Amino acid sequence: MQPLAERVRPKNLDQYIGQQHIIGANSALKNAIQKNLLPSLILWGPPGVGKTSLALIIAGELKRPFYMLSAINSGVKDVREVIEKAGDNNLFNQNKPVLFIDEIHRFSKSQQDSLLGAVEKGVVTLIGATTENPSFEVIPALLSRCQIYVLKSLEELELLELLKKAIHEDEYLSTKKIELKEHEALIRVSGGDARKLLNALEITVNSIGANEIVITNELVLNTIQQNLALYDKSGEQHYDIISAFIKSIRGSDPNAALYYLARMLKGGEDPLFIARRLLILSSEDIGNANPNALLLANNCFNAVNVIGMPEARIILGQCVTYLACSTKSNASYMGINEAMTAVDQTGDLPVPLQLRNAPTKLMKNLDYGKDYKYAHSYENNFIEQEFLPDALAGKKFYEPGNNQREAEQRAYLKKLWKEKYGY
Template identity: 60%
Template sequence: MNKKIIPSTPLAERIRPKSLTDFCGQEHLVGDGKPIRLMIDNDTMSSFILWGPPGTGKTTLARIIAEETNAEFHQISAVSSGVKNIRSIIDIASRNELIKKRTILFIDEIHRFNKAQQDALLHSVESGIINLIGATTENPSFEVIPALRSRARVYVLNELSAKDLLDILHNAIKNDEFVSQFKIKELDEDFLLYLSGGDARIMLNIFESAVIQEIKKEEISLTKEVLENIVQQKNVLYDKAGEEHYNVISAFIKSIRGSDPDAALYWMARMLEGGEDPLFIARRMVILASEDIGNASPNALVLAEAAFGAVDKIGMPEARIILAQCVTYLAASPKRNSS
């Protein structure tokens, strides 16, 4: 490949693992003797929901299961699909059942299906006509109807560690056909991880964008300044209704949970700069104050509610100050492990 020809497929997709051997993280699910590993090794599928932050491997894991199990695989997104799509796949699955062939239906962002759409799955999941794999960034207890939850296990995917992220990055640098052609003289890995917010997809997108920006140079130096400039450019393309919206709000929430006020303020500013509704940010902080802090610091919920009301009354641009005050308080507050 000529290094001046930029691939149309994103780096994250080009290096997506195709087997558990190459999969990074989630050892509690895919390690030896763990539930998903046993499911694949024994080719015994059951319905389940993968719940975790963006960029932690939900879609990749579903595709690996498709590759390594003896089943027909169908993938849809809850964003662009409806009951008609579900029924079409159920019809295919019913025919497969007659010839003793299993059917896996993977639904990305299943939390975006309404009750009627989720109800359409119930009979087929319960009878085993389809094995459902749902992926969600939201708590299934709130976003998936009880009848469907009772028919599917919930597996929680953890945020990727710094080691996991660096393993993914180094694999891309070494093995991707496009990236591996460049001599990377300098790379501020710590700052890249900081910008990614624990999301492998964001990390790879920023990294590849930076490489492309420096494409004409003999040696590439991806310094803090270069990486920061890439992120600022991406802010302009922030889509409040698209995937980037969920990626950034996830990084924002994880920064507060991780007691990192600087990172939380960065993600807050990035959302506001991209045109995010400040009330959306305030609403998420009210939820976080109750779920993640709770009685460890009861005043957190009081402050978050007050911030929501103040933002509603004051509006932008002054709402930035109110939000920032709440963000730093929540990030500095003690957290609890259960809600």
């Protein structure tokens, strides 16, 4: 029997749960599907949010031949064979074939180059799926010929809808009397991943071996803990291990961080994937508490790129232990999030006139740039003036953390701004 996630895979857009921001009414992608004007595209999002399902649905809605390759076990030869088949099919079929590449970020440059000609000539419509930022992983020539769609993790209500749908509509589960008394544990272990959610549900149901089942949080946690799969770089624990790795560094435990680093390297994980995560962490979780962290992480990324395995493990080990032992602060991370929330809530507020550029006479006549005070012309290179739009005057986004370096920043800001920002 197929896994539950395959058995309940949606067959059309009406059955598809989530991602309404890209396939909802009047969305660009839905309009393209309805008009049969599908461009090559890349679906970027975390695991288990419906990238493969959406690709299958699109090909089905448009009645197009569908070819699928996984970047994990396909080489240049496989790509060329599929393109040749698709080209032959295209001669006798007015609908351009769809070529779906799962985990396209794992394709090498030569593999991606082998796709480029077919996409340029219109032999196939490419749909790539990736959990990694395509601007890092997809060659520019291919990226420029694709539309990028960002898929989001499923919300709790969407995951709950998926659970209920599986329980009542699956050919096997629907024959049992299943009461979903509690769902929080299933949602928690899934991490927003629909595939993991359905796997957890199936494991839980199968563990009971009865026709009447009451699903509780305790039952789920006990069952899942006894059935955790071994780490596999292409399996679902891939994201559990990287999560544990990041949280160990954030929690200042170099021993646990090294352990999870070793798990990933032994499992064949891409060292650059790890190095990118360290770059993000150095800014998100350490930030101005230790600015050298970002510099070291950036040097680590560049060195790993040049050196490669197995020696790259030494460089990663040094960086990991340094970051784990560093003072932590998420003040910068929280600050940009606060600022972006303010932009969402207030929209495009006008920039104060004194801060506007005035390259033309008309702009000068409109007082653009008038009364702006050049900081370097004043004592200590500072003069108090308003930089935020009027509606946000005095709004504080950056709250320095409780550590030596950011304490110095707080004292400096308080000296400059007195009580304005509450430092």
